[in-house]
Amino acid sequence: MSILIFLDKADGHIRKSSLEAASYGAAIAAQTGTVAEAIVLGTITEDLSVMGKYGISKVYTVDDAVLDELDAQVYTKILAQVAAATSATVIVFSNNLVAKAVAPRLSVRLKAGLVTGAVALPATSNGFVVKKNVFSGKAFANVSIDTAVKIITLNTNTFSYSIGNGAAEVVPFAATIDVANVKVTATNKIVGEVSLTEADIVVSGGRGLKGPENWALVTDLAKLLGAATACSRPVADIHWRPHHEHVGQTGIAIAPNLYIAIGISGAIQHLAGVNRSKTIVVINKDPEAPFFKAADYGIVGDAFEVMPKIIEAVRELKSH
Amino acid sequence: MKILVCISKTPDTTAKIAFVDNNTKFAGDAVVWIINPYDEWYSLVRAIELKEADASTTIHLVTVGGADADPIIRKALALGGEEAIRVNIDSNDSFYIASQIAAVAKEGKYDLIFTGKETIDYNGASIGGMVAELLDLPYISFASNLALNGNDITVVREIDGGEETNVVALPAVVSCQKGMAEQRIPNMKGIMGARTRPLKVVEPQAVIPLTSIASFDLPPAKAGVKLVSADNPAELVRLLHEEAKVF
Numbered sequence: 142m143s144i145l146i147f148l149d150k151a152d153g154h155i156r157k158s159s160l161e162a163a164s165y166g167a168a169i170a171a172q173t174g175t176v177a178e179a180i181v182l183g184t185i186t187e188d189l190s191v192m193g194k195y196g197i198s199k200v201y202t203v204d205d206a207v208l209d210e211l212d213a214q215v216y217t218k219i220l221a222q223v224a225a226a227t228s229a230t231v232i233v234f235s236n237n238l239v240a241k242a243v244a245p246r247l248s249v250r251l252k253a254g255l256v257t258g259a260v261a262l263p264a265t266s267n268g269f270v271v272k273k274n275v276f277s278g279k280a281f282a283n284v285s286i287d288t289a290v291k292i293i294t295l296n297t298n299t300f301s302y303s304i305g306n307g308a309a310e311v312v313p314f315a316a317t318i319d320v321a322n323v324k325v326t327a328t329n330k331i332v333g334e335v336s337l338t339e340a341d342i343v344v345s346g347g348r349g350l351k352g353p354e355n356w357a358l359v360t361d362l363a364k365l366l367g368a369a370t371a372c373s374r375p376v377a378d379i380h381w382r383p384h385h386e387h388v389g390q391t392g393i394a395i396a397p398n399l400y401i402a403i404g405i406s407g408a409i410q411h412l413a414g415v416n417r418s419k420t421i422v423v424i425n426k427d428p429e430a431p432f433f434k435a436a437d438y439g440i441v442g443d444a445f446e447v448m449p450k451i452i453e454a455v456r457e458l459k460s461h
Numbered sequence: 462m463k464i465l466v467c468i469s470k471t472p473d474t475t476a477k478i479a480f481v482d483n484n485t486k487f488a489g490d491a492v493v494w495i496i497n498p499y500d501e502w503y504s505l506v507r508a509i510e511l512k513e514a515d516a517s518t519t520i521h522l523v524t525v526g527g528a529d530a531d532p533i534i535r536k537a538l539a540l541g542g543e544e545a546i547r548v549n550i551d552s553n554d555s556f557y558i559a560s561q562i563a564a565v566a567k568e569g570k571y572d573l574i575f576t577g578k579e580t581i582d583y584n585g586a587s588i589g590g591m592v593a594e595l596l597d598l599p600y601i602s603f604a605s606n607l608a609l610n611g612n613d614i615t616v617v618r619e620i621d622g623g624e625e626t627n628v629v630a631l632p633a634v635v636s637c638q639k640g641m642a643e644q645r646i647p648n649m650k651g652i653m654g655a656r657t658r659p660l661k662v663v664e665p666q667a668v669i670p671l672t673s674i675a676s677f678d679l680p681p682a683k684a685g686v687k688l689v690s691a692d693n694p695a696e697l698v699r700l701l702h703e704e705a706k707v708f
Contacts (some may be wrong), residue, residue, distance in 0.1 A: 151622065213593075213600050213602070214593075237621050238619055239620075239621070241590070242590060245559075245586075245591045245594065247594075248556060248591060249556065249590075249594035249595055250594055252671065253671070254672040255555065255587060255671070255672070257584070257585050257586055257587055258584055270675050275677070276582055276584075278680075279478040279680075280478050280678065280679050281680065282674050283674070285672060285674070286671065286672050287672060288671050322629055322630070323601065323628070323629045324627065324629070325627055326628050328623065328626075329623050330620075330622050330623035336621070336622050342707065366708055384639075384640070390498070391498070391638075398707050399701070409474055409475050419707075422697070423686070437683065438686065438687050438697060438701065438705070439686045439688050440690075440697055443691070447691055450694040453695075454694065454695035454698035457695075458698060
């Protein structure tokens, strides 16, 4: 019996969201009296024994370059082998795009009930119940997984972890690897920017900023805070900002610790993508902007006057 | 080519979310229901575009739900599609729903199966992957572009921190998001035509669900916004640093 955590890589390193998943899996292991083990697929470039600090006792690796590209069928079959070999009872993923491709398949293959987008540790005193976001962040469902093996994908930025001591044992896993059906012919990664879905802080601009030439008000603050930048749908649609920055219902859903919205009115479609943020700050000159109802802090004022002063105050703070 | 488009009925984006029966059931009575936006705007419209490019294409729609899903499936037929199939059962277990869709898909021998990237009610994003596994087909998730080249599709899909282009042979399952197509409004001809197109009702396969919803919760109400004067923005920075401790 064990908890198995799938660790996802970005540029050869374990993703921050996977560290959250590892710690979450370790907490389930502690709660249910078992051990947390992990699996990494593809070329390994770092010392994985460090995963011991996140509560992982053993890391299995399938160090094969063909797995650097995702084919969900191939991944699923390997994970099924690892799950069987380790007698995994709970399999944990971070709820990212790899998990979205692989976890549903694995659920079918193992006949293991799946909860995607978990926001808390499971309640295990009576059955196995996982809380997840539903209705685009407007409610939670407590979902009972009624099968022997369970799969959970954990929302990013929802589980805070502490780093401990210890070293994980790193063990190669001899997997049968199928030939991929999907051929990856091009990859286009956004480089040099803080990842929007994993960022602690996101600074976002809307139509209130009047034009792309004024975006320094967003990017300067983001740079000072080490934040990712985002925008509202209209701003992406009129090409002031790239589409990959669009947060909201049809764009990306995020849940940072701090979301700063500048010149965004807060239409319900926008809120659906950001309402899971822990602290929301709204700067808008319209006191009737609906966003203020969802905000924790706000300034009713002209962004062109307010933002330079905020940027100055943050610069001052960061200089100490 | 035969395309199967999966359609889900969801509450309108602006619907008030509330629960009844001791918080075990969504209060759907007073809610306006719509076609799940990702199913409508992206997967159904992309299927219609493929048919416009090649008139020999057949589009079927499938939904899993009770008779109250009929107006939604008719609305989808008004946009396009020759025939709709409704599997006559309500469920909120992804595996149960995917199994019903997979049974329909197996029978119809489709080349391409489209789903939306997720539904806006249960936000599971799981049906496409599950249907693909049940049928042992490739699955491309979160696609923003799809081109047909003979028996292959070239698909741009979202990955963490960017996008990649995949080529895969049909048949395949694809989940669709923004970029795949542009929203369309049904016209009168479509609406009238939808009334006469077949809507087949089939009974569900016997499948044991893997999950069940024990209860729902609403998030705790926000304490209310703390407003800082526009004359003193530095105070906001102080509050975020010292009170909220977010940086």
